Amino acid sequence: AGNQETSDGIVIGVSLPTQREARWVRDKETMEAYAEELGIDLRMAVADADMAQQASQVENLLAQQVDVLILAPHDASASASLVKRSVAEGVPVISYARLIRDTSDISLFMAIDPEEVGRLQGKFLVDTVGPGNYILMAGAPTDYNATLFFNGAMEYIKPMVDSGEINVVAEQAVENWLPANALAIVENALTAANNKVDAILAPNDGTAGGAIVALEAQGLVGQVVITGQDAEVAAMKRIVAGTQTMSVLKDTRILGKAAIDAAVKIAQGETPDTHGSTIDNGAGEIPALLIPPIVITKDNLDEVVINSGYLERSQVYGE
Amino acid sequence: MQEQQTKIVLELQDITKRFPGVLALDNVSFKLRAGEIHALVGENGAGKSTLMKVLSGIYPKGSYSGTILLHGTPVEFSDIKESEQHGIAVIYQELALVPYLTVRQNLFLGNERRKGLRINDIEEYKLAQKVLERVGINVSPDAHVIDLGIGQQQLIEIAKALLKQAKILILDEPTAALNEQESENLLEIIRELSKEGVSLVFISHKLEEVLSIADSITILRDGRSIVSTVDDDKTVNLWSEKNIIKYMVGRPMEQRFPREPHNRGDHILSLRNWTLYHSERKDRTIINNLSLDVFTGEVLGIAGLMGSGRTELATSIFGTYNGIVTGEIEIDGHSSGPLTTEACIAKGIVYLTEDRKNLGLVLNMSVQENSTLAVLGRLTRHGLVVDSFEEKKAARKYCEELTIKTPSLEQRAMNLSGGNQQKLVLAKWIMVEPRVLILDEPTRGIDVGAKFEIYKIINRLIERGMAVIMISSELPEILGMSDRIIVFHEGQIRADLRHEEADPEKVMFYATGGIENGKA
Amino acid sequence: MEKPDSVLLLVREQIERNLKQYMMVLILGGIWLIFTILTGGLFFTARNYTNLLQQTAYTAIAAMGVVLVIVAGHIDLSIGSVVGLAGAVAAYLQVYHGMPTFIAILAALLVGALIGAWQGYWISYRNIPAFIVTLAGMTLFRGILIYITQGQTISPIWDSFSAIGQGYLPKINNACRIHDSTLYLTVVVVFLYNILQVSFYLRKQRNLLITLPGALQFIKQLLVSIAIIFFSGFLILYRGIPYSIILVFFVALLYSFIATKTPFGRYVYAIGGNREAARYSGINIRKVNFSIFVSMGILASLSGVVFTARLSSAAASTGQGFELDVIASAIIGGANPLGGEGTIIGALLGALIMSSINNGMSLMNMSADIQMICKGLVLLIAVWFDLSTKNRK
């Protein structure tokens, strides 16, 4: 943790993409609590899943003379110009949670790699189900991160599709990530496949929830393997109940605190220690601090989610 | 006056126009001679406006059958622009002004004065001022049309048509909304135009005007041309109101105003300290401290010039005035502040607006729905469900009583002729069985036969113990029907005359601001 | 009035007046036919038919509310946020405070009514354009929703709650091979329909109003009865009638009744047709406008309840963009965006057309971008087809 004396007067700006998803709310809370603990002046701006709005907010943070900017972009590729502007003003940028591409001005990247999350989902399906009938859903077609998740998963699934082992019953993107849309997609896909479905790739817990409703209606729940991510409370309850097969934990508490620590270091002119690990963002190697995402199943849920303190036992199991 | 054999500039041959369920024009022929003033008369719904809309391209080629000959050559118009290019301009019966635009913008709409790409504002200003003066209206070219009374709007329409410098000018009831003086002014303009060689078609229900100005007359009845002086070689001089009416209605009519002596009854409505403030300039009053008493069993006529505030008085009583109203209103001895429209109707005070199209009717609703709109609450079962049978019966009864010409009760109000629309608004209010009926220009655009019917209805209402307040700019009507006449000038009552005392000179004297000898 | 002509005239009028609805039904039939062919029959199976109805239910409910709003010349952009907020309130009360389903739903409806009253107040008593008030509402209520959920999905709700969105009318005799209770319900509905029609017919005759000739009236009733039996036959063969569809049915009856049979309904049309004329007829415009928005709030929250029940959960993004689907349904169903025209049945058909397009394309497993392109085109063409056959001005 940072030192009370030296962190005095440091202003850290944070720009988050949305508050509609629980994980970002957690990021926000973690960082705010930790900054208060350290006595750091934290300027937090949260956009509403809108890149233009986020661009304005970054400008407004810069206008507040922050020393370091922690930027979790809504659209990582579209954020290079924000980094450029920020660095031009002498404000170093930490690329948080999503890797900002095509700029070498980033001081540090720290994240859970979205493609890695996708890979975990794809690998899980291929390992547990293997050949069979699959319903593949991607996140919002307008959301670049959705593409990254999906591409990650397809690294495992695509070869088996090509070899004919996997039969894709339906492959559709869920508009706006809305569970209701996922529900309709799965309902219709089940109708089309006459219920002969073995696995569903759901891009996150919300859409998984929608898909499971469709499975329930056909009495297929528990028989079809279904993925997710975000470790939402609702999903944890479903995993306990056996209706959802897996989710992916991205423990943002560690990430949030680490980001503040790194920001303080950078503000004081030091270089945060990444143990030499770097990542290529298209413009060169960037120092990187990567936190591995973890697969959650019924078997490891208690250990990974509850014992680690990510969620309270009562939240998942009730009173 | 023109020679008998002047050449025909325009001829309509065998025009037939059909609407769903209505044969509006049935083989109508019509000839217009160069430089003449040609009156086109007929009952409400006879087809006058429709004929002119065929001529001007509102109903484009293909939607009617028959031929239009202009200077002997057949023409077909597919829109108004085309007929305008042939020198035909029309003032439509339904005012066609854009409320949010200014007077100047309306005057030149579709006919802008240009300088390159842009509008030549200065030239438009100058022309606007000139033409406004010519039609005798004192408004700024920058005033918004929405703020003008209906009469002023009519004059703007006329000015707008004058600016087009047409060779053939059609005026569809241009004087319906004007008072005597303005009408006279307009007739003078028409005579001048005719002298300048413009051919004019003049549609009106005011037969005195027709007789005083027309060179020829064509009469329509039920979509057919009955007679035309152009064919029969009769000269207009030999015509009288009586035989026009005979041709129009199909039977002779002896009397214009069926006035009966009434017995004034009790006090029914009084106003005390009634003051209206201007809707935008709150420091200005339109009517100041007015007092008025209305009695059952009398027709109270209100005379005055346009803009004298009569409409404002009526709307303020009825709760639809847009500015602040103060004062006391006393009904049956109960006195209170200004009432809401709902309360007025509940107490039996109703108001027939002068602007049927914008304030009187929901044009896309049916005749039936319009007629029952104000009494719907009473036509219900258990106060909840509209009793469709009762509704239909009531609608039919009043439509028949007022001889509204419509193919069915389901017809949309927008498809009725102007006069029939007016009757429909009247039907709506008579259905309320009011105790005080305020009529604002009730016979505007109504044919003589129907006027007579309306007067009889007024008499019937009076006999049933109601009071009728009749605001009208037609002096003969005021003088002919009222038991008592008050004369308005600039928001004040200048005179209160009994039927016997009143004559046109007196009324005009007070209406123009004259003050009684000795009191001045 | 004339007698011999008038019967023909009446038939003609009846047909013309209802042409809009008939045309919509034809277009819907066309869409169904095309998708049935394209999906090799899959579209027109009992199972998909049931799915389709359930996918339509919540849109249809809100669309029926927005018809009145649009007819009166307003708009409501806050529907999606209200749907989300009301659903979240119900789920919140049940999941975090253990409230029984009935109470939770009542609370949601109350929230809807309050929201409606709030918006209605600004629109009718403060004369602010509905576009602004409901746009502000859209942001405001979404903000409150995010505040309440903190991004978390609220779940799971009780089975009694989910049943509203996912459940079916129970069978009476479980051993029965077909769905008996739905069958009985159908019989009752067909019976009632015919009774009402005949009694109305006789009452018309007694009142000496023009009626259809007996034979035509009979044919009309027969056709409608067959249609009802045919379509509920699908439900009978599958799992019976979903609760949500019963709800839609009741809302449709109630709102058709309000729109066509009550003074209030008439006033709504009058205000949209000519606000000033309505005012000059003594209609209390403010009260009517206020009530319209309260009704909209209640139906939006009811839609939100069905939505939540269907997903067994509520989330911060629920209902995003939903208002456009709802308004589009009403307008496809013939509501005039400038006010004065529109019908409840039209909105219902419009919602069904919208979800048929979505359902059909999703069955064909089109990719999202192609789906969007097709959806845009189909929407346009359907409305064009509808309007062009009626050659309105």
Added chain:
Amino acid sequence: MEKPDSVLLLVREQIERNLKQYMMVLILGGIWLIFTILTGGLFFTARNYTNLLQQTAYTAIAAMGVVLVIVAGHIDLSIGSVVGLAGAVAAYLQVYHGMPTFIAILAALLVGALIGAWQGYWISYRNIPAFIVTLAGMTLFRGILIYITQGQTISPIWDSFSAIGQGYLPKINNACRIHDSTLYLTVVVVFLYNILQVSFYLRKQRNLLITLPGALQFIKQLLVSIAIIFFSGFLILYRGIPYSIILVFFVALLYSFIATKTPFGRYVYAIGGNREAARYSGINIRKVNFSIFVSMGILASLSGVVFTARLSSAAASTGQGFELDVIASAIIGGANPLGGEGTIIGALLGALIMSSINNGMSLMNMSADIQMICKGLVLLIAVWFDLSTKNRK
């Protein structure tokens, strides 16, 4: 005409006619004042003022286009999708095909014009309500956009392109401490403004039209000049005038000219104010409506170009929900949602109010949900305040 009264009347009329705009300016001032206090002065610094303008530019451009659409009684829901698509086309051509900035932008504008023509065709020649056509367009063009981008963000664009959204007018003398070129520009603008006013004034007098008394005319020009100098002073002290603001300025001049000085502009108001009257005046309604949508398409794509330049990239989600901001700006600026009323300057002010609210709250680092709640309320109250002081019917 009467002389002594009429001058007073004219002054009064001038004030009343412009009251709407004056009121908006006051409200804007109020909002700025409040945020300046709440942010401890941060809001009203040269730097934030520059940011604010840049954050407004693309909304303002589209809002000026939509004013004509709304005035004519239509709506355009496809703006957001068109913004996204046009921006993506430009970025695509540059990033994947190396087209120079000028060509790429021209192509984007062409796409906008074609889209406008497509929508205009359906609306004016096929009589389909704009709501439906542009709702279909919203889905359709978003679908095409996703198809083009395949969910990928297209970047990076060249610096010459980004400059449109991020760059400033260059200095002439780099050593100069203040921004010299902006200063000169300001001087030129103030000079031109005064020249034009005086010449118009003299022309009016020559033609014997009523004019303001000389002293008043002088005061008016003085006040406007001071305002221009004051606000560009901010730009001069920071980095000068951004290119995007120069663009906004030109579009505003052009569209104000079109709206108030050309027959076309007058027709737009006439059609929205009374369609029948417009028809009876011989206006070719179809042609006018068609042109309105072509103009909207072009401005939407111009806005898309600025948008893309600002982010140096184009993505599938660009412009989602943007249409509501744009329409709201126009309506806050006094456009009547039912048509007939609205001004270009109003839309500009409306856009500025919207982005001031966003900017101020973001400076205060409010959390997203609280921001949304406040934004909804502020929007409502601002419009209410505006309307209530004008007590329109």
